[in-house]
Amino acid sequence: MRAARYYGPQDVRVEEVEPQSLGPNQVRVEVAACGICGSDLHEYAAGPITIPDSPHPVTGESLPITIGHEFAGTVTEGGDGAEVSTGTEVAVNPIVWCGDCRYCAEGNYHLCASGGFVGLSGGGGGFAENVVVSADQVVPLPEAVPVEVAALAEPFTVGVHAVERSGLGLGDSVAVFGSGPIGLAVVQAAAATGADPVYVSEPNPHRRELAEECGADEVLDPTATDPVEYLTERTDGGVDVTFEVAGVEPSLNQALTSTRSGGTTTIVSLFEEAVSIEPIHLVTAERTVVGTAAFHGGPRSAEEFGVTLEKFASGAFDPEPLITSRIDLGDVVDEGFERLLDEESDAVKVLVEP
Ligand SMILES: [Zn+2]
Ligand SMILES: [Zn+2]
Incomplete structure (x- = not known):
């Protein structure tokens, strides 16, 4: 499958990679859309900042890694014990956690001593055709929320x-x-x-x-x-x-x-x-x-994401004005990163549709 992988500053390559394997309590999400975040831009312009150049303590991965952490899509496959039906449209809470440290024990998975984000710390990313994440990380969409727009649930x-x-x-x-x-x-x-x-x-x-x-x-x-x-x-x-x-x-x-x-x-x-x-x-x-820079994650993934998605559904939040373009994965560098870094451009949120 195609994925955008980060090799270093100004070096993001769209290439063929093997899809991740699916383990117990995991689901495969076919990505509908993934937003380019300010932190992706920092990594592209001046990284690696949080992207690991030695194996990440939780994911075990290091450069090059697949990027993209603001995404939504459709569950196409579930591992043993994953209680999400295939075909469910979901937003993905990208927090990565260890499950062993004092913060994870407190339920503050987003403060995990060795935590990170899918799409920045390894474990796949949203600038790819599909991603394997924990079933705990997926939050089903209310009916009224289009799956591409749900990519903005994260920001x-x-x-x-x-x-x-x-x-x-x-x-x-x-x-x-x-x-x-x-x-x-x-x-x-x-x-x-x-x-x-x-x-x-x-x-x-x-x-x-x-x-x-x-x-x-x-x-x-x-x-x-x-x-x-x-x-x-x-x-x-x-x-x-x-x-x-x-x-x-x-x-x-x-x-x-x-x-x-x-x-x-x-x-x-x-x-x-x-x-x-x-x-x-x-x-x-x-x-x-x-x-603060994040939100509750891990087994609490749905708490605040659920609030956001309900507000998308009711119209109390309107993500549409933020979306300035929708592009193909193959154009992620020129039409995505480079455009967002161009000070003359009016781009705000660029959605990549793999
Ligand atoms: Zn972000
Ligand atoms: Zn932890």
Whole structure:
């Protein structure tokens, strides 16, 4: 079968590979669509970052590995003990876990000491015709959710978990710094949780438009308006909850200092390098900072993915505005990675349909 495999920076090859073998309690998922994620781009541009160059403790695999972790498809085969019927359309929770460490024992599989992701840590990936995963990782789709769109369940569940971590309450004001795919998912998750108003700060005009489409009440261009001054003024001293989803030093500091005293900043970005903050802003104003990049996984795979899929079905979440193109697996480098890295392009979420 065809699969896109990561060999190193700027070196992703679509090639013929042997399909994975199917073990007990595993299912084979024929991939309908797989989104290209910001973390895939980091790996492509400057990796390997999380992709293992020595055998991964859980999957045992190292470079080259099949990539792609935001995917959905149809179960075509089940191993012994796998209680999922063939033909079931599913979203896949990509968390990889060991089952032995203290975090797995607590049920926090996403914090597993040797964990990872299908499509980044070995164990196959969604940029392939099919993938073998644990039956625990597949979440059946509600009838109203098209299988290709369900590929976006993964990034939206990052948003659901981030809102949960932030402690956001009904009627809280929110500011989201950065409206790429995860920022847009956070905007929708915050709005669906009852945040009001939701502000977005984003320098890219196309992404500001998308933020409005996704339910932001007001969007700011931080290159034209000082977001800290503006938000502090508009919210009587600071926003209740801010989200940092841009991954750069200025937006982190803006997120921290536009939060009200006693408020919370949730960092959802993977920063490429160390950045500087002034802890005095946290100390004197008793602000809280929390971090998150994933969601519950393992035997808890369906908990937050289920929330996301229900909201796709009810229309409370609308993933469509994020999807800017659908491409064939053979075009994943030129029409996918290279286009997303081109600063002139308006691409947001590219879906690869193997
Ligand atoms: Zn991702
Ligand atoms: Zn573990």
